[in-house]
Amino acid sequence: MNLTEQMTQLAKQAKAASRELAKLTTAEKNACLLAMATALEQNADTIKQANALDMEFGAKHGLSAAMLDRLKLDDKRISGMARGLREVAALPDPVGKVLDERVRPNGLKLQKISTPIGVVVIIYESRPNVTADAASLCFKSGNATILRGGKEALNSNLLIAQTMIDAGKKTLAHFPEHAIQVVPTTDREAVPILLSLTQYVDLCMPRGGESLIRAVADCSKVPVIKHYKGVCHVFVDADADLKMAEEIALNAKVQRPAVCNAMETLLVDKTVAEKFLPVIGEKIFEKHVEIRADDLSREILSSKLSIGNSKLKPVAEQDYFTEYGDYILNVRVVDGVQAAIDHINFYGSAHSDSIVTRNEVHAKKFLAEVDSATVYWNASTRFTDGGEFGMGAEIGISTDKIGARGPMGLEELTSYKWLGIGNGQIRA
Amino acid sequence: MNLTEQMTQLAKQAKAASRELAKLTTAEKNACLLAMATALEQNADTIKQANALDMEFGAKHGLSAAMLDRLKLDDKRISGMARGLREVAALPDPVGKVLDERVRPNGLKLQKISTPIGVVVIIYESRPNVTADAASLCFKSGNATILRGGKEALNSNLLIAQTMIDAGKKTLAHFPEHAIQVVPTTDREAVPILLSLTQYVDLCMPRGGESLIRAVADCSKVPVIKHYKGVCHVFVDADADLKMAEEIALNAKVQRPAVCNAMETLLVDKTVAEKFLPVIGEKIFEKHVEIRADDLSREILSSKLSIGNSKLKPVAEQDYFTEYGDYILNVRVVDGVQAAIDHINFYGSAHSDSIVTRNEVHAKKFLAEVDSATVYWNASTRFTDGGEFGMGAEIGISTDKIGARGPMGLEELTSYKWLGIGNGQIRA
Numbered sequence: 001m002n003l004t005e006q007m008t009q010l011a012k013q014a015k016a017a018s019r020e021l022a023k024l025t026t027a028e029k030n031a032c033l034l035a036m037a038t039a040l041e042q043n044a045d046t047i048k049q050a051n052a053l054d055m056e057f058g059a060k061h062g063l064s065a066a067m068l069d070r071l072k073l074d075d076k077r078i079s080g081m082a083r084g085l086r087e088v089a090a091l092p093d094p095v096g097k098v099l100d101e102r103v104r105p106n107g108l109k110l111q112k113i114s115t116p117i118g119v120v121v122i123i124y125e126s127r128p129n130v131t132a133d134a135a136s137l138c139f140k141s142g143n144a145t146i147l148r149g150g151k152e153a154l155n156s157n158l159l160i161a162q163t164m165i166d167a168g169k170k171t172l173a174h175f176p177e178h179a180i181q182v183v184p185t186t187d188r189e190a191v192p193i194l195l196s197l198t199q200y201v202d203l204c205m206p207r208g209g210e211s212l213i214r215a216v217a218d219c220s221k222v223p224v225i226k227h228y229k230g231v232c233h234v235f236v237d238a239d240a241d242l243k244m245a246e247e248i249a250l251n252a253k254v255q256r257p258a259v260c261n262a263m264e265t266l267l268v269d270k271t272v273a274e275k276f277l278p279v280i281g282e283k284i285f286e287k288h289v290e291i292r293a294d295d296l297s298r299e300i301l302s303s304k305l306s307i308g309n310s311k312l313k314p315v316a317e318q319d320y321f322t323e324y325g326d327y328i329l330n331v332r333v334v335d336g337v338q339a340a341i342d343h344i345n346f347y348g349s350a351h352s353d354s355i356v357t358r359n360e361v362h363a364k365k366f367l368a369e370v371d372s373a374t375v376y377w378n379a380s381t382r383f384t385d386g387g388e389f390g391m392g393a394e395i396g397i398s399t400d401k402i403g404a405r406g407p408m409g410l411e412e413l414t415s416y417k418w419l420g421i422g423n424g425q426i427r428a
Numbered sequence: 429m430n431l432t433e434q435m436t437q438l439a440k441q442a443k444a445a446s447r448e449l450a451k452l453t454t455a456e457k458n459a460c461l462l463a464m465a466t467a468l469e470q471n472a473d474t475i476k477q478a479n480a481l482d483m484e485f486g487a488k489h490g491l492s493a494a495m496l497d498r499l500k501l502d503d504k505r506i507s508g509m510a511r512g513l514r515e516v517a518a519l520p521d522p523v524g525k526v527l528d529e530r531v532r533p534n535g536l537k538l539q540k541i542s543t544p545i546g547v548v549v550i551i552y553e554s555r556p557n558v559t560a561d562a563a564s565l566c567f568k569s570g571n572a573t574i575l576r577g578g579k580e581a582l583n584s585n586l587l588i589a590q591t592m593i594d595a596g597k598k599t600l601a602h603f604p605e606h607a608i609q610v611v612p613t614t615d616r617e618a619v620p621i622l623l624s625l626t627q628y629v630d631l632c633m634p635r636g637g638e639s640l641i642r643a644v645a646d647c648s649k650v651p652v653i654k655h656y657k658g659v660c661h662v663f664v665d666a667d668a669d670l671k672m673a674e675e676i677a678l679n680a681k682v683q684r685p686a687v688c689n690a691m692e693t694l695l696v697d698k699t700v701a702e703k704f705l706p707v708i709g710e711k712i713f714e715k716h717v718e719i720r721a722d723d724l725s726r727e728i729l730s731s732k733l734s735i736g737n738s739k740l741k742p743v744a745e746q747d748y749f750t751e752y753g754d755y756i757l758n759v760r761v762v763d764g765v766q767a768a769i770d771h772i773n774f775y776g777s778a779h780s781d782s783i784v785t786r787n788e789v790h791a792k793k794f795l796a797e798v799d800s801a802t803v804y805w806n807a808s809t810r811f812t813d814g815g816e817f818g819m820g821a822e823i824g825i826s827t828d829k830i831g832a833r834g835p836m837g838l839e840e841l842t843s844y845k846w847l848g849i850g851n852g853q854i855r856a
Contacts, residue, residue, distance in 0.1 A: 019773065023797065102818055108807055110817060117829050118799070198645075202829050217626075223651060223830040244852040251854035345447065354848075367847050369451065371546070379536055379850030388855070389538060389846070390530055401545050401630050401843035402651040403830040415829040418817070419795050420782075422807030424672040426679035427816070 003185070007193040010146060010181055011200035014119040017176035018144035022116050024172075026093040029140055032168040032175060033089035037082040039167035040132065040160070044078045050159040051128065058152045063126075070126045071153055081132040081160070084393065088136040091392040094410040095142045109421040114414040116142030118202035121194060122395075123148045123216055125208040128156035134207075135164060135180045137395045141413035144179050146194065146201070151186035158182050195220035202415075203403075207396055210323070225398050225408070229323040230260030231349040232381040235340040235366065237357035238269040242276050244378060245356040249280055251380040252354065254287045258325045260397060261352045261384040265320060265330040267340045273297060273333045278304035281331075285311055289327045292319050296333040320347035337362045341369045348372060350399045352381040373399055373406035431613070435621040438574060438609055439628035442547040445604035446572035450544050452600075454521040457568055460596040460603060461517035465510040467595035468560065468588070472506045478587040479556065486580045491554075498554045499581055509560040509588070512821065516564045519820040522838040523570045537849040542842040544570030546630035549622060550823075551576045551644055553636040556584035562635075563592060563608045565823045569841035572607050574622065574629070579614035586610050623648040630843075631831075635824055638751070653826050653836070657751040658688030659777040660809040663695040663768040663794065665785030670704050672806060673784040677708055679808040680782065682715040686753045688825060689780045689812040693748060693758040695768045701725060701761045706732035709759075713739055717755045720747050724761040748775035765790045769797045776800060778827045780809040801827055801834035 001009070024032075040047070051073040058068055100112035120143045122134045131147055138145040149157040161182045168175040183190050195204055195216070204224045206216040217224045234252050236245040252263035268276055277300045284291060285305070292315035293301055301312055315330050320343070322330075334340045337355070344353050354376035355366040363377045374384045384407060386394025391409025398404045404412035429437070452460075468475065479501040486496055528540035548571045550562045559575055566573040577585040589610045596603040611618050623632055623644070632652045634644040645652045662680050664673040680691035696704055705728045712719060713733070720743035721729055729740055743758050748771070762768045765783070772781050782804035783794040791805045802812045812835060814822025819837025826832045832840035 019797070019799070022799075104816070104818060108811060115799075217649065221645070223828070225830070241852070247852060247854055255855055367849075369447070371447070371450075371543075372845065374846040374848060376848040376850065379848050379853040380855050382855035383536060383848055383853065384846075388532070390532060400651070402653070405843055406846045415833055417800065418802040418812075418834045420802060420804040420807050420811055421795075422804065424669070424675060425807040425811065426675055427683055427808050427810035 003187055003189055004193050006185070007190055008197060010183065011119065011194060011197040013178035014144040014146050014181060015200040017178035018116065018118045018142075020174065020176035021139070021144055021179050022095075022142045024142070028172055029093070030089040032171050033085050033136055033140065035167040035171040036136070036164040037085035037089070039163050040078055040082045040085070043163050044075055047078055047156065047159050047163065048073055050155040053155045054128075054153050061152070063152060067126055071128065071156075073128055073156055077129055081129050084133050085136045088140050088393055091140065091410055093140065094414050099416055106425050107423065108425045111419045111421070112416050113419060114411070115417050117413060117415045119144045119146065119200055120413070121146045121148065121201055121204040121222070123191065123204065123206040123208070123212070124150070125212065126150040126153055128153045128160060130207065131157045131160045131182070132164065133393070134395055135161065137393055137410060137413060139179060141410050143413060144176070146181050146183060148183040148191060148194070154182075154186055158184065191216065192219040195222050198222050205396055223403065225396070225400050225403050227260070227397050227399050229349045230262070230351040231264050231321065231323050231347065232261055232351050233265050233267055233344050233348060233353040234263050234381065235267040235334070235337070235344070235353070235355045236269060236272060236276055237337060237355055237359060237362050238271040239359035239362060240269075240272065240356040241358055242272065242279070245276060246280050246283060248354065248356055248378070248380050250283050250287070252382055253284065253289060253329050254327070255380075255382055257327055259382075260323070260325075261381050262325070263329065263381055264322065264324055265332065265347070267332055267334050267343060268297065269340070270296070270333050270335050274300055274304075277301055277331070281305050284329060287327070289329050291329050291331055292316075293331040294333060297331045301331075323349065337365055341366060344370050344372070351397065352376070352384040354379060354381050373397070431615055431617055432621050434613070435618055436625060438611065439547065439622060439625040441606035442572040442574050442609060443628040445606035446544065446546045446570075448602065448604035449567070449572055449607050450523075450570045452570070456600055457521070458517040460599045461513050461564055461568065463595040463599040464564070464592040465513035465517070467591050468506055468510045468513070471591050472503055475506060475584065475587050475591065476501055478583040481583045482581050489580065491580060495554055499556065499584075501556055501584055505557055509557050512561050513564045516568050516821055519568065519838055521568065522842050527844055534853050535851065536853045539847045539849070540844050541847055542839070543845050545841060545843045547572045547574065547628055548841070549574045549576065549629055549632040549650070551619065551632065551634040551636070551640070552578070553640065554578040554581055556581045556588060558635065559585045559588045559610070560592065561821070562823055563589065565821055565838060565841060567607060569838050571841060572604070574609050574611060576611040576619060576622070582610075582614055586612065619644065620647040623650050626650050633824055651831065653824070653828050653831050655688070655825050655827050657777045658690070658779040659692045659749065659751050659775065660689055660779055661693050661695055661772050661776060661781040662691050662809065663762070663765070663772070663781070663783045664697060664700060664704055665765060665783055665787060665790050666697040666699040667787035667790060668697075668700060668784040669786055670700065670707070673704060674708050674711060676782065676784055676806070676808050678711050678715070680810055681712065681717060681757050682755070683808075683810055685755055687810075688751070688753075689809050690753070691757065691809055692750065692752055693760060693775070695760055695762050695771060696725065697768070698724070698761050698763050702728055702732070705729055705759070709733050712757060715755070717757050719757050719759050720744075721759040722761060725759045729759075751777065765793055769794060772798050772800070779825065780804070780812040782807060782809050801825070
């Protein structure tokens with residue numbers, strides 16, 4: 001079987017499995033998820049052995065210490081996967097919800113009902129725990145998954161998926177065994193082939209760095225829900241409570257700088273810049289963050305700061321487009337809320353942006369006109385997260401506008417259909 | 429300016445216009461739409477002159493009589509466009525609706541709000557009235573449109589759009605003049621260039637034949653909502669009211685065979701085939717429909733039919749995949765509801781399918797397992813239509829699962845954003 005045949009078989013099997021999956025009851029799905037969780041824990045040793053092969057391969061092929069750490073599965077991480085599965089089992093079933101209902105003048109009753117999407121391809125990088133997380137969320141929402149992890153994690157991913165499938169089959173005689181599949185080859189050509197099979201694959205969700213996502217989006221013929229990057233902003237308005245602004249800005253930058261909802265650029269209204277910048281600058285420098293400042297804020301910071309400013313640098317325009325995911329912050333002084341909105345809509349990534357202000361008019365303008373998935377008023381950008389949104393779990397954060405936008409939980413893994421229930425209606 | 433620069437300018441202007449459009453109030457949008465309607469009527473003569481150039485070009489380039497008829501604009505069709513605009517003005521604004529609302533334990537209030545999508549490219553074939561219809565629906569939903577009609581309709585399309593823009597500008601000083609743009613060239617290369625500009629274009633909706641849609645989907649880097657074809661089915665169950673089945677099947681096939689929600693294949697349960705097929709066969713033949721029948725139904729039809737059967741032919745497998753849009757019907761006898769579902773999910777186009785039955789178990793199985801945008805129980809497939817669904821107007825019917833599915837009205841032309849309203853919340 002050549003690669004095209006192999007991928008076609010995988011996709012075809014997934015489509016068939018998705019039809020069976022859609023018929024499972026909530027109780028059946030939850031029983032499977034709980035059994036899968038137990039099986040992951042019970043097979044921890046075998047999973048660690050498979051993972052050891054991956055670690056060895058990774059070490060041989062020069063993976064960095066950080067990458068090896070992400071690849072590693074230990075008991076704690078395997079328990080974490082199992083806990084994740086149990087949490088997904090406890091969440092409400094997103095399928096079969098009546099989203100809309102109407103009776104037409106001719107008596108035809110229309111119902112808009114949430115349904116699974118069908119076959120979802122997930123493409124991700126090194127962490128093998130994504131295999132269990134993504135597969136469980138897709139399974140609960142009635143979708144068959146085809147998982148494509150990093151080549152360095154193939155053994156771990158295959159074994160995690162197999163463990164879940166085996167547990168499902170033991171739990172349920174009619175468990176569709178192709179509900180969860182891992183692409184069994186590391187051939188790079190597998191992805192474009194898989195993503196050309198529009199008759200079988202309904203959606204692709206790449207998770208990882210921007211280049212991975214762009215490469216996937218570039219080759220895919222099936223719809224892709226993307227999360228390119230998080231270039232998030234906090235705007236400190238002229239009418240901000242400056243103490244609140246300080247706390248929000250600090251939290252958005254340093255609480256966890258590596259994540260996508262961390263702030264990359266702080267925008268400060270010019271009327272409060274002289275007062276606010278030295279205060280926040282000091283706090284930011286205390287946390288060893290480098291500041292890349294525009295001329296005005298650099299002038300204020302360098303003249304007013306009592307502490308050393310070796311970490312104060314001039315900003316370049318390209319920096320405003322950059323997701324650092326690191327202890328680096330752009331600072332820019334802007335002339336009013338409109339200038340802040342324009343900056344964000346031009347340089348931002350439509351992920352998460354916040355205004356700090358007591359002024360309701362400014363706040364409402366900002367909330368309405370910033371064209372991002374999540375827009376905050378007097379809160380940290382760090383809340384953009386399925387868990388924080390009460391979705392229970394998250395498969396990603398979409399910066400797209402078609403399909404899901406923002407944090408994606410179980411509901412965001414569904415589509416819908418219309419049912420038309422009549423008693424013989426025909427069209428005149 | 430070369431073509432790439434020209435398309436980039438178009439897309440960039442549309443993006444800027446979309447930001448302004450998003451700020452317009454419902455009253456402002458409606459006033460513009462009403463003024464546009466009046467302007468189309470007042471400029472009917474100029475529009476007909478532009479259309480005459482297109483008709484001349486079309487005749488010279490060998491357009492068929494049917495195509496020329498579709499291209500032609502007369503007073504009646506221009507009034508029709510104006511009436512359409514007035515209807516859109518009367519519809520509720522789909523933007524700014526609160527779709528979900530929750531307060532988190534930390535007091536952060538989350539609101540999910542409907543928003544415009546942004547920039548929508550519409551690609552369509554000869555009918556120039558689509559220009560006004562599509563532009564008005566996009567305008568009302570706050571989206572900037574870039575319209576690409578058939579090359580034979582360029583003069584008509586440009587003038588319709590210009591008339592609408594001029595009326596908008598007269599009505600509203602801050603009307604964004606690039607809210608509605610027609611691609612000003614017939615160069616075929618314009619489309620792939622436009623659809624590569626993911627930083628400006630948010631969605632593409634091709635409307636037309638399957639080959640047009642495939643070509644667009646193939647080249648597009650922006651999300652595409654597709655309506656490939658309508659291969660719709662009526663399944664006459666073992667427990668059907670056969671009189672009702674007759675009326676529904678006849679309506680689904682002959683009331684308007686050229687449209688996408690017309691039936692292409694009639695599936696009949698084997699237990700009622702002997703009784704039902706001769707009755708429906710006679711009615712169908714009376715309407716001059718050719719029947720392509722499988723062996724069993726051909727045997728029944730040829731032996732039991734009292735009228736001539738020169739229009740009775742054997743079906744080929746490929747026929748089951750085919751959207752005829754014509755006086756041709758496939759007929760197949762199937763063994764039970766599961767076989768009907770399997771046939772539809774395999775050969776159908778996930779558009780509209782109906783079961784006729786008194787048996788609730790069969791009906792519920794069919795509604796649940798047929799994986800189509802709209803599934804009916806005891807009603808004609810012909811109801812899949814924005815107007816019939818109470819959406820007021822329709823920009824298309826999606827057979828996709830990401831974004832809108834089924835009839836697309838104003839609501840289906842929106843995305844959403846999350847607003848997070850706090851009083852200083854930071855993440856711990």
